Amino acid sequence: MSKLPIDVPKEKLQQVRMDMFRKVQREKRAKKRIVSVAIASLFCLSLLFSIRVSPTIAGHVAKIPGFQAIVSAVVRDKGIKDIVDNEYYEEINVTQTKNGLSLTLQGVIADTSGFVLYYDADASFDISKLNLEEVQLFQGDEKIKGGGSFTSNQSHQTHIFSSVEYGFSEPFAYTSKDFKVVFRFYEKDMGNIEITIPFSLQNEIAKEKTITANRTVDVDGQKFTITKIRRSPLKTALDIEVDEANTMQILSLDDIAVETENGERREGIKYAMAMGRNMHDGKFTLYLQSNYFHDSDSLKILIGAVHAVPKGEDFIEVDFGTKEVLTKPDYLDWDISVTQQSVSVAAKKWDDRRRHTFLNSAVKADGTTLKYTGGSFSDDDQYLFATENFENYDGKAKIYLSYYFNPIGKNIELNIPLK
Template sequence: MFKDEEEKLEKWKEEIEKVGVLETELEGAIRQGLQRAQHAKRVKKRPVVKRGVWTAVVAVILLLALVTSVRVSTTFAGAVASLPGMEGLVELIRYDKGIAAAIDNDDFQRLHLSAEKDGVTLTLEGVIADEKEMVLFYTVKGEKSDEILFMNGTPELINNNGKNVAVDVLAGVTLDERKSTERAAYQSVRIDNAIDETMFTLKAKMESKFRSIDYEIPFSLEKKRKPAEKYPIHQTVVIEGQEITFQYVEMATLRVGIHFQINPSNTKEILSFDDFKLVDNKGKKWTSINENGIGYGIRSEGENQVMYLPINYFNQPKELYMEFTKLQALDKDETHVLVDMDKQIILEQPSDGRFKEVGIMGNHLRFLFESGTELHTSVFSGEVEIVESGEIIDPVTNGMRVLDERHLETSVELPPGTIKGVMKLDIASYPQWIREDVRIRIK
């Protein structure tokens, strides 16, 4: 069957090359990249196969062809476009309400601090910071003609006491701007309550398929950061027997965080809130988990979970409610796929049997998956286990392509030489839902 599907994929590829990027493909790539830390998994301490340099940040490349003809304010456009090589970010950043509103309200601080190494100059162009997050705007100059360097993983933000206050990457978004000699990008990093600190050193690793370069750039914050506003909730909801307690909502300048606990006694694992949104008293949407394809998924903070959404902090409704109607969920004993890659057969999968075939192409595990049009993100996003040795492999990329109205190809690219034996893949997105109309007042 894969020969037939390969012909379909080739036609699909040709169509993409003609028009740029399909919206469903782009949305899936963005959400996959932003949701790599979707939820806590039970992980045993095992040997780890180090990730390849072409990491999951590739999944959040945004091409300019798909973000045109939307107006932005003159303050926003002027502040960003005045930076060398950053003009394209006017169209890119306006998809993020928090960043656009912060720039409009003069929270952007110009830096233009550079470090050069191995013929490549990394320039920290500016920063926006609040109590919970820093957004680092940067340009890269001097790349080879056949490479793109990305800021890999979570950069370090070292304070005066030598402590790294960077906790996690909320988003690593880049613009492949081939029209100029400088490429602009930004990295949004969650920080550990560094609101009173002003002096930092950025330690960043820039990587491509060909090399890795380490940079250090000291910088100071001049603009006063706004403290987050906390709204207690303490309300438990039950959806088809699955219990979730919403604890509080935290409003920072750039993001809103929905903090909650999932009852460990639940029989299902919650994968995602597909239609989660914040609305005013009239039901008008203020922001949502799928806002323009940008959603921050479920992230673990100790025993608690938090879901981040982009907001316009400076234009909040007087009354605010959270609403959702469905959650992706799987029985806890069905949250993985087990495959024998020597025989190329599927040994275990969810009971509805949506995985039809498994195959190998180069360094890719490829699955024929029955889904229809309901799924918009890669089925897999986490580590892969080689069962016999217990090795944990960090995928290079995860992908998904539509084959027809009923079938997808979902794939996992792994480092060379690691596809072998019986392998276990954890499922991060799946077309099974539990449903309940939920509406909770925040303020």
């Protein structure tokens, strides 16, 4: 089998080599250790430009401390690869140490739709028992609302490399380029460890590109309209409105993607098809990998399947006080159990699809929102499992379905002009 050719941007690599040469000459009189670190860093950055077509190179680079998180992101998301290629990724490389824990903020990506921080950490103690409890991001002295999404430490891990992601349902205003991020960890023997890292952005924040689409899709009499396509470096957002006259509640659009004129496909971002607004209110937003840095006259939107259930039969009712399922639709064939502030679901697999969140929007008996705090997901050969967690509450709640496999339409294509 012949090897895939590696796409090497020669001019960019030549510039990297020249910059590296100048840096080495400039620092030659300084400590040799600093020079070696600079060489390694520049070498790794140059390799980032070729990892899209060379997974082998990506695998090697990912083993170098400080680059695992961004390399992992580039490999799984073509939009992040574009960000690195177009030098929109900002290297921070600031380290703070406290109570034996050393954390380095390696870099950030910031635009009007979101904020991603890439970091790694080492410790003088057993880091496998360290747990990340909370991350707070501040612009100036003002805390950015909405918690960042992050992954807790995995067992048996000896080195942490990960990211924290913020998504904004409305374009974020960069009133200042000065930020700080606060990481709060907990370890049984060490207790609470808080590390604060201030940093400043250097790039001009890319402006969102918005196209008014207003394309209505009719699937077996059930209609929804793609009103806008909003593109930023981190993601492409599709704003969608559902027809009030529908007799079915649309729950999900499966396998959604955009395709450019040259046939390049950008997939939905896994676990980021989160609704910018409540889908049950008739408006929601789906997020896909970005093609922000590519100019084209049109986009093709691809929808693998539309899933819907009868209107008014799109929720279950539970009592967190008695830990009971009070009501559920007749068609719902899931095994459901209620525990303290959690609802667990076991759904028989319909095919080899990925894991799903099934229930994540809820209201209390008094009509106020019951906050969703996250979930855990797994599967085996026969079932998909999900445990959805909610804020502390011991009363009755109505919890809406966010997914049920019931396709009413498949393989939909829409051509959207961009100019």
